[in-house]
Amino acid sequence: MRNKGKEFVLNVAILVIAFMALMPLLWIFVTACKSQPEILKEPLRIIPVRNMFLENLKTVWGRCDWILYFKNTLLLTVMIWAVQMLVAIPAGYAFGVLKFPGKDLLFLLVLTRLMVSPESTMLANYLTVLKLNAYDTRIGIMLPYVVSAQAIFMFRQAFKQLPSSLMESARIDGCTDFRYMLHVGIPLIRPYILSFSIITCVFQWNAFFWPMLITKSPDKRILPVAMTFFGLQAESGSEWGLTMMAALIVTVPLLLTFIIFQKQFINSFVTSGIK
Amino acid sequence: MRLVYTRKNRKIIRVLKNYLYVIPALVFLILFTAYPIMRSVYLSFFDTDSVFSFMEFVGLKHYTEMFHNEVFSEVCLNTLIYGVLQVVLSTVLGFLIALAANSKRNRFKSFFKVSLFYPYILPWTVGAMIWMYLLHPTRGIVNALLNTRIQWLNSYDLTLYVLVFISVWKTVGFNFLLFLSGMQSIPQELYEAYSLESGKSFGAVKHITIPMLGPTTFVAVLLAIVGSFQSVDLIYIMTQGRPGNSTNTLIYYIYQEGIASWNIGYGSALSTFLFLCLLIFTILYIWLGERKVQYEK
Incomplete structure (x- = not known):
């Protein structure tokens, strides 16, 4: 029983650390999919209202x-x-x-x-x-x-x-x-x-x-x-x-x-x- | 003239041939490592301009200037703080994370490895850009999450440590992998023998893991120190040494003085100072390392 608990704590800690390290990468993706007004108004929103991925890609590619x-x-x-x-x-x-x-x-x-x-x-x-x-x-x-x-x-x-x-x-x-x-x-x-x-x-x-x-x-x-x-x-x-x-x-x-x-x-x- | 192929001649020719293998490497090592070191020392005694239209011998002027310059002492202190903190944190954290990852109870081994190591292969420029956004005072998500308005990248007291944090995020994965592979090469019997002899199940980390990782630590620290000079990408993009000179480090300062403002003499004096530091440090480190590692064997 005690071992199970230890295992649980360890794996939770591992997932938390991994998530923290991955967060910046995740945020590159999230932000690249957002529209300009949304980035300014709702910085914390994870799933954008409208996916702007292709539009953003086109703009960047064109510049x-x-x-x-x-x-x-x-x-x-x-x-x-x-x-x-x-x-x-x-x-x-x-x-x-x-x-x-x-x-x-x-x-x-x-x-x-x-x-x-x-x-x-x-x-x-x-x-x-x-x-x-x-x-x-x-x-x-x-x-x-x-x-x-x-x-x-x-x-x-x-x-x-x-x-x-x-x-x-x-x-x-x-x-x-x-x-x-x-x-x-x-x-x-x-x-x-x-x-x-x-x-x-x-x-x-x-x-x-x-x-x-x-x-x-x-x-x-x-x-x-x-x-x-x-x-x-x-x-x-x-x-x-x-x-x-x-x-x-x-x-x-x-x-x-x-x-x-x-x-x-x-x-x-x-x-x-x-x- | 004909070469006489006596036995002795043949032997000399064979030895001479051996030099051919190293000549390309030596030429470039001399041109881009030995020569720049000597040239910096030489130029540090002169006043000149970007096209060397004049050369005026000024003796130790640039050095006295350097040691009386408040910016210089601030830069040195910053370099030391940045270097030491980055090396210590990425080594210690790398070790602790490896300890967690090496546990048999870890269910996410390869996911964990990848998620911690990916920042290391990311360009510094990408790391700098994403953190500039995350830490933006009004639009960034860090302040949004904390519900604060902290000027993470424009603060005299804070920004240097923010840069340390970012470079630890960027480099800790490498140390983690080094320690992990070091831990995996420790024979399991040692741990079994320890728990049998001492009758304890804890303490193995202190008595077996840490001592066995002596050589790995030595290498990890050395590489971290060499790597800490790459901070110049981060500083150039994120702060340019500002606010004031609170995030300026020696290499960036050399760039500012020598290349951006064409103070070649002063920049060369700074470079010479850097080489001296590196030299003293290398000798000390190898000397200490050899004694310590041998002692632990």
Whole structure:
């Protein structure tokens, strides 16, 4: 009897916490379905008198070129992901299994980067990007993110965990180090590659501050930047329904992907933390 | 010139080849991590303008200016309050929620995970927008529910803590998952042995769960600290450091001074200060962490 009571209390607490965490998301949906007068007069109403979802969507869709922002975001995310892989896999491999003088010292540079995030070097990087004439270009947004210390770190651990006998026997068979990495190593560390890919894509899809600093033309904007400018403008007219609709446009692709692949998502973020 | 493929040469070539794997990474690490650090230190001793049309050596002027500036001390205090509160709250709450979720009696495991973790993958910008609406003084639902007219985002005493709350909401899910996976990897026999030996059914959290989670806590706190610098998105959208400078933090201040007002010398001095803090902090943290974690093993 006492156990039943405990179970009940625990589950109620869990539902309350979950509901509190979900409330903001719920309210994005609710507000996106409301009409302007209703938002102002009855902020607490959950089910709108008339569902304005499609009307709001039409208005928001008509005000900016969201397809372009989608394309920009997608392109940038894929480009950053691709260069990060090209740079971090060989580096992780070399730091993990190869031998060369100065390895530890060079790895210290990678570790420094883990603490000194791109945000903290923003001023000097901004000047560098200006100097390279990369202001207001995709390359300018990408430059500070080409190297991911986290990726090098993860892949180094992954390559280290492979049995060393594997590499020795490959060498005896005349396999070069590079081909070993390509044909033996990479397939074996695939789970780590997938994990990091999910993390970096989520991160880049959501990036705001640096892309905002580096771009000025509206047609270079990515989704979070476009959504923020749209939202701040709509907010000054208290058009919350439209702001929340814009938030939905940015969020829905990501949330759907998350719900479909929740196991992979959750595992990826957890492995990134455990290392 | 022909290379002679003696044994020794071949070995040197093989070692040199190994550098090829790390060169792309090193080039970009140097250009966008090492160089900006050194450049900030260098520029902090100069007066200049946005296009570097002149460079005047001013010695420690920017540093004396910095330490005599009241805004600077306020910003430092804010950064400290924001960072410490956010890290402590998201770690402690993450742990407590994981404890509840890990219970065998929990009937909503995967729903609970998803509902707490989704804010973490949401863009900060979306989080900022929704909370700006929820906390709106006259139209927002928080004031409507409480039947108040509190200026959540425009108050000298309150707003910094509101920002802390929002970033805890945004990040706690990640710590929760880290702790949950840490708890699930603790062997069940330990708990059984504990209850057999001590004859108690409570106290296992204190004597087994917490000590076993030492390394997880170490990582969670480190990542939370690194992550707390991302607050710049939140501040830029929600408050821009206002009211006054009561929600201004170091990175946002660097942006204001260095990029928005082109005080490159002063902004660089601020950046240098930030690097020094990060450096001291990292060394201290790793040193403490290694001692503590080893001791617990």
